[in-house]
Amino acid sequence: MKPAVVLVSGGLDSATVLAAARADGFACHALSFAYGQRHAAELAAARSVAETLGAVEHRVVPIDLSAFGGSALTDLSLAVPEAPTAGIPITYVPARNTVFLALALAWAEVLGARDIFIGVNAVDYSGYPDCRPAFIDAFQQLANVATKAGVEGDAFRIHAPLLHLTKADIIRRGMQLGVDFSRTVSCYQADAAGRACGRCDSCRLRREGFGAAGVLDPTRYQ
């Protein structure tokens, strides 16, 4: 089996991506970050997802983005919005996916993996710039000039298989692949037990997705 690095956040999307990568025959090295997020429940969910979906290993790398601040997800003094806001919301974490993919690239090159999977989506999403096709394309280009492997012609591929799917499509695909969504946490402000607030943007997108897919929502709410 070819090795791949799969970014696993503990949410619904990356769990589906991990299941898809494994179904495609990759030996999946799951990577998560303790980045100063508001709650640790998503890391517990990531661990559970990685185990149950057959990752060959799971690493949690500490990288404290809360030292920089600037986002409601890493700065407890900023409130998570509970109603839609105009433009890119304050839950945007500056350069988060750039940092995450950079570290995934570092690990991939050491492992000899040339495939990196990320669960970004540009349909039912919060409008973050680093979830769009232009970002994925630019990162793949960077990866292939930044690294020894890339320069030697052994190219990296950044896979974002959910990029153009609706949340309902993602949920249907995950169900087909056997993902247990009750193990995933999407909420921006889950409690310590992993129960969702039901009001933030991420909860709204998730709940509407289950509704549109006609699937019973297994989320545990507070």
Next chain:
Amino acid sequence: MKPAVVLVSGGLDSATVLAAARADGFACHALSFAYGQRHAAELAAARSVAETLGAVEHRVVPIDLSAFGGSALTDLSLAVPEAPTAGIPITYVPARNTVFLALALAWAEVLGARDIFIGVNAVDYSGYPDCRPAFIDAFQQLANVATKAGVEGDAFRIHAPLLHLTKADIIRRGMQLGVDFSRTVSCYQADAAGRACGRCDSCRLRREGFGAAGVLDPTRYQ
């Protein structure tokens, strides 16, 4: 004064870049990484450089690339070569400058800085892919699709003012700017007191640079 983020490693090149950015009128926020490098002397040098060259602040962010390994600079079981080698040498740290610039970008966006300085050089260098013009160009493109500021048209600029200079030119430029090179550490395997081995690729490039510039080499050797 406009804010800028300046990557400061403790070496000769980034010290010169910090001095140049300050001479250009930027308020310099110096950024270093405790990334699992072989010796802490370069971080002590970075602190000294940041202080003496007037950075408004200096942060050292821990990001343990030695957890991934794969380089003689982060894996103590791999020896640092003391003679020239063919191709990209084993001192290459996978995706290091991608990781460093990603974190610089995160901090810059939070600070409201749009200028990021990095001391890479593609003339007298060890052949690392992430020190070349193509890498800097690709990262700048990425930065402007990855971030809220970039997408909103408030573009980031990645400055690499040493890219096309020889080591002798860099040393002359640093001298003009008042850099005290005795405070810098370039050696891949300096001892705890910051004294250089005199044999590794980085020592060789540095020593030849002082020779070619006709400047007395202030490096403390072991």
